[in-house]
Amino acid sequence: MTEPTHAADAGRPGRAARARVALGALGASLDRLSRSLLERAHHWFQAPTLQSQNYLIVLAVCVGLLTGLGSVGFILLLRRLADFAQTEVAAALGVFGSANLVLLPAIGGLLAGPLITRFAREARGHGVPEVMTALAMWGGRIRKRVVFVKVAASALTLGFGGAAGREGPMVQIGSGLGSAVGQVAGLGARQVRTLVACGAAGGIAATFNAPIAGAIFAIEVLAGRMQTDFLLVLLTSLSSVIVARHYLGNYPAFVAPAYQLVSPRELPLYFLMGIVLGLAAILYVRTLYKTEETFLRWPFPEYLKPAAGGLMVGLVLRFFPQVYGTGLTAMEAALWVRFPWQLLLGLFAAELVANAATLGSGGSGGVFAPSLYMGAMLGGTFGTLAHVLFPDWTAGSGAYAMVGMAAFFAAAAKAPATSILILFEMTNDYRIVLPLMGATVGSVYVSHWLLPHSIYTLKLHKRGLVFPLSERGEPPLVGATPQAEPTA
Numbered sequence: 001m002t003e004p005t006h007a008a009d010a011g012r013p014g015r016a017a018r019a020r021v022a023l024g025a026l027g028a029s030l031d032r033l034s035r036s037l038l039e040r041a042h043h044w045f046q047a048p049t050l051q052s053q054n055y056l057i058v059l060a061v062c063v064g065l066l067t068g069l070g071s072v073g074f075i076l077l078l079r080r081l082a083d084f085a086q087t088e089v090a091a092a093l094g095v096f097g098s099a100n101l102v103l104l105p106a107i108g109g110l111l112a113g114p115l116i117t118r119f120a121r122e123a124r125g126h127g128v129p130e131v132m133t134a135l136a137m138w139g140g141r142i143r144k145r146v147v148f149v150k151v152a153a154s155a156l157t158l159g160f161g162g163a164a165g166r167e168g169p170m171v172q173i174g175s176g177l178g179s180a181v182g183q184v185a186g187l188g189a190r191q192v193r194t195l196v197a198c199g200a201a202g203g204i205a206a207t208f209n210a211p212i213a214g215a216i217f218a219i220e221v222l223a224g225r226m227q228t229d230f231l232l233v234l235l236t237s238l239s240s241v242i243v244a245r246h247y248l249g250n251y252p253a254f255v256a257p258a259y260q261l262v263s264p265r266e267l268p269l270y271f272l273m274g275i276v277l278g279l280a281a282i283l284y285v286r287t288l289y290k291t292e293e294t295f296l297r298w299p300f301p302e303y304l305k306p307a308a309g310g311l312m313v314g315l316v317l318r319f320f321p322q323v324y325g326t327g328l329t330a331m332e333a334a335l336w337v338r339f340p341w342q343l344l345l346g347l348f349a350a351e352l353v354a355n356a357a358t359l360g361s362g363g364s365g366g367v368f369a370p371s372l373y374m375g376a377m378l379g380g381t382f383g384t385l386a387h388v389l390f391p392d393w394t395a396g397s398g399a400y401a402m403v404g405m406a407a408f409f410a411a412a413a414k415a416p417a418t419s420i421l422i423l424f425e426m427t428n429d430y431r432i433v434l435p436l437m438g439a440t441v442g443s444v445y446v447s448h449w450l451l452p453h454s455i456y457t458l459k460l461h462k463r464g465l466v467f468p469l470s471e472r473g474e475p476p477l478v479g480a481t482p483q484a485e486p487t488a
Contacts, residue, residue, distance in 0.1 A: 056191060056232055060198045063181050064236035067174035067202030068243025074151050074169060075248065081159025082325060089160075101161070101321060102314030108160025109310030109363055112153040116362060117303040120149035125292065125359045126168040126367045129459035131175045131200060132222060136465050139189030140179055140196040147176035153364035157306070161324045163313055163354030164365020167207040171366070174199030174206075174240070194232060197222050201233045202240030204368075209251065210425035211241040217418040221456060259399035260431040266394055270435040273382045273400060274407045274442025280378055281371070281411035281447055284352055285455045288367070289462075291360030302362070309361020313354045320350035327351065327373045334376045334401040341384035341397070348377035367455055371409040379404015379439075403432060407439040411447035414454040416440045 085104055093100035116123045122130040123146055134142045154169035178199030182192035197218040205214025214237040261267070295305050316323060322330040330347060333339055339347070355370040383400025402423065410419035419440055424430050453461050 056194070057235060059181055059185060059187075059195060060232040060236045061239045063174070063178045063195055063198050064202045064239030065243055066177045066181070067170075067199050067236070068206050068240040070147070070151075070173045070177060071170050071203060071206035071240065071244055072247040074155065074173060075166070077151065077155045078159055078166060081155050085160045099318065101317050101324075102311070105157075105161040105163075105310035105313040105317065105358070106307050107310070108156045108158075108162055109306030109308070109358075109361065110304070111160075112156040112364055113306035113362060114303040115149060115153050115156070116306070116364060120146045122146045123150040123153050123172070123364050124362045126164070126365060127172040128168055128200075128221070128366075128456045131172060131196065132456060132460055133463065133465065134175070134179070135193050135196060135222065136460065140182065140192035142172075142176045142179040142196065144176065144180050147173050147180075150176070150364060157310075157358065157363040157365050158325050160310070161313060161317060162310060162358040162363050162365055163316070163323045163325070163327070163351060163370065164358045164363065164367070165369025165371075166326055166366060167204055167368040168366025169364065170203030170207045171200045172203075174201070174203030174236075178202075178236075198233050198236035201237040204422075205237040205241045206244035207368075208422055208426050209241060209244065210422050211237040213418055213422035213425050214240070216421050217415065220415045220418050221413055221454070258429060258431065259395055259402055261434050262395050263393035265390075267434065267438050269386050269390075269394065270400075270403060270438040271442040273379060273386075273404065274411075274439035274444075275446050276382060277375055277378060277404055277407045277439070278411040278443035278446030279450075280348075280374065281408050281443065282451045284356075284371070284374060284408075285412055285451060285458065287352060288356045288360060288455070289458060291356040295361045305361045306363040309357040309363055312357040312361075316350050316354045316357075320347055320354075322347055323351045323354050323373075326369050328369070331373055331376045331405070334380045335398050337380075337396055337398045337401075339377075339380070341381050344377045344380040344384070344397075344401075348374050348381070351377065367412070368409065371412045371455075372405040375404040375406065375408025376401040377404075378408065399432060399435070402427065402429075403435050403439045406436055407443040410440045411443035412455045414444065414447065414457075416444050 085108070089104065089107065090100050093103055096103065120143065122143070127150060130146075131142070134140055150169050150172045154164075154166065158164060158166060175196045176199070178195035178197070179192060182195040187195070200222050201214040201218035203214070204217045205211045208214070211234075215234045218233050218237075295309070298305065300308065313323075322333075330339075334344060334347075351370055351373050355365075355367070358365055359367070380397045380401035382404070383395070383397035386400065387394045387396055406419040406423040409422075410416045413419075420433075420436055423436060424433075451458075
């Protein structure tokens, strides 16, 4: 009875080897088929009936559709994980009573930390500087695994209560898809960089349901002086939003009251608020990078640092649960004047500390939404004071909170056009344009004066990279692996 068993055991490796050979042959056949189809498509698109620019247009739309689908998948995954964390996981931690909220971000960091450390360190932090580094150093080449790691790590970080935005992951998702499409299509480095910027536009557009602001973000923040075709970026942003709206609905990011300038005498107050928010934005940028440097120097296992940061966030949540996750609900409450000024000021400080702990420790998320959050809270605080002092000719604190959102991000990112447009698209309200412009001018002026680098370019400056990118001639094809490209 033992002989047949032994023979069968001996035959298993042979069958396994044959299976591996068959799978390898199948994979090679599929690879040859895909390459053949791509070559034919490339040849057709380059034919006289469809010029090379039209080929890029088709690819840009494809990147937009893929980014829209990726954004929808990320948002749905984030919602599921947040529900799971606040129900099943919170119930399992019920033995700790109300303190169970403290442990949720630490658990998220404990799960995300090893994932980032082992598979893709580019997914660490808010991600946009990593995309800019790829543009500046690697011809727009982004490793494909970064998209998957960023999705998983950010969903774990934010779903379990980490204080960060979801737009950073969306930018890396879109940029990674744009890079992958460009590499598969065999484009040159300049065209790959363009598709990377296109993907970033699609990510921002799908996050905030703001196609125009998404396109402007890619041009103003990522592209700089790079020769990016605005038509391509706009098409990608549009196609991404179409997909997102199909699955998630066509709703503004915030439902806010209709605010407008009550009196021309308010404009100096908005400008003064912009100066205050500009100073606060500089404080935020410096705090974030100081926290990151502190965690990097800390002699502690790298994969456990996000858990330590999550524990710090949990302690903040113990007193300010409104900063949980992306904080969109709290921002809307500030616009509707549902918080007293004391709580608004406390939430500004709490978000600053929690976001710095989340991202500085190596957690995955974004800085766009947290900047809007802090701007809303600090702007609402300023607006409350202004309305108390001048009740007859000033709007309520909600108007100042709305303007503060854009002014704070404009100062942190050095992106006034993106800030103004995204507020219009998020709220569907254009009537507060004059206060918005006044506050943004004030905040960006102070920011440029005291801090020459944005929250995105400061990391590149610390790495010795010059940005915006200035291209001289046509870079080589993106076929070879750049020497500076990370391998771990």
